[in-house]
Amino acid sequence: MARADRMTIDSGVPSMDLMESAAVAIARVASRVLQRMSGRRVLVLCGPGNNGGDGYVAARLLRAQRYKVRVASLAPPDRLRGDAARAAASWTGTLLPAQECDFHGVDLVIDALFGTGLARDLDPAAQTLVNRLNQWRRETKQSVISVDIPSGVDGTTGAIRGAAVEADETVTFFRVKTGHLLLPGRTRCGRLTCAHIGIRSTTLESMGVKAFVNAPELWLPHLPRPRVDGHKYTRGHALVVSGGASFTGAARLSASAALRAGAGLVTLASPTEALAVNASALTSVMVRPADGPVGLAHVLADERKNAIAIGPGLGVSEASCQQVEAALKPQAYRRAAVLDADALTSFESDPFRLWRATRGAPGPVVMTPHAGEFARLFAECDGNHANRSKLDKARDAARVSGAVVLYKGPDTVVAAPDGRASIQTGASPWLATAGSGDVLTGIVAGLLAQRMEGFLAASCAVWMHARAAEQFGPGLIADDIIATLPQVWRELCGESA
Ligand SMILES: NC(=O)C1=CN([C@@H]2O[C@H](COP(=O)(O)OP(=O)(O)OC[C@H]3O[C@@H](n4cnc5c(N)ncnc54)[C@H](O)[C@@H]3O)[C@@H](O)[C@H]2O)[C@H](O)CC1
């Protein structure tokens, strides 16, 4: 953002114009909140930088709208520099030291303490103020609006630096930041508004930004759709590897999900011991016997099976490692692969053995670790040193493995080895249910079978999975995600329900 600011100012836009535009956006949201609550009394908490500057200008604008506005400042105005100093100088109303301010009788607090310039943990005085503010808000149910990002949240990582404001609304500028999307930062923002303040979109393009909010705009043009002149073989053939007799449900969920995701055919490669239970439970999914690495290699000899999903219910063992290596074995044609659960954990003691396989694979590889699997497999990427974000860690893992890493969680990050990344927002908490990950693996496999590129297939699958849960609503179990995919397809294809 600092670069975007700088480039815009260098292009001739006065920096105060950016601050004024930011403040107009803040004042607009503040007025909406005040009108809704029939409130009049506003307290603006201003910090030592331009975030505070935004606060001073917003205070002036709200006072001009006849609201009763006071400003409490963390830093004495004579300590401010540049635009922040000019903004403070334009404030002629009540100004008091933040440490002495009380919130009694206040209807709305505007948090303009720290924004994207937060560079370290809040000092004790600021933490005390933030904790007092959060307590006041919880006790009185009054509103707090944060300028740009809730103070104390790291705008890049979403980490909380000592303490952080709990906001009802956050007004950010130009683009949403990763700190608004990653946990725990996202939980502090409340309703997030992104305001245009005069920074041109071309600025973003020239900055080569590669991380985006996951949304259909990222992958919709590449979404596979059946052609009138097509047939099931043109829609790809996904192979899903089943676990043993007592561990077959996970792979069946993946197989059914792959079919619903549009694969023309899906085959479940099943150990002989589980053949009957799988065959009796499946109809549209075909079942083939495959025992261990040799049996799987035999089934994979059929190059029409152009995508494979392996891991759900597989079991953590050397045999599982060998089956994964069989699945990723270089061959003349391009086969895509999704590795999940035990296909990842089986390599926990020797991740480099897995990287050799993923790097040598004949087609795109997507790995779908949750936090525990990530920590075990990507230990050297997972270190919390140097305040690195989930986005940084996922990108490191993608570079190390040469595969797309779909790092699951309430803030799922998909990262490609070339640096592209998508961050999922708004995932329903109901997705935390048994089999949810198996279904996601199947959706990825189904899209890969239709020859969607690895990063786009993984991002699209995450979005479809989350959207299905959102459409189904409370009470969701994994099977419901699969059953709701047709509704998501209709939405994406622009067809009426
Ligand atoms: N295009 C935009 O996004 C615009 C953003 N604006 C606002 O400017 C802030 C960023 O301002 P900046 O001066 O860089 O930093 P902050 O105000 O966020 O931080 C204050 C200042 O405080 C120092 N500091 C950093 N960490 C700490 C700490 N833990 N304790 C004490 N002091 C700290 C450091 O020197 C910072 O500079 C952005 O968020 C927007 O609100 C523009 O005004 C409009 C366009």
Ligand SMILES: [K+]
């Ligand atoms: K803030």
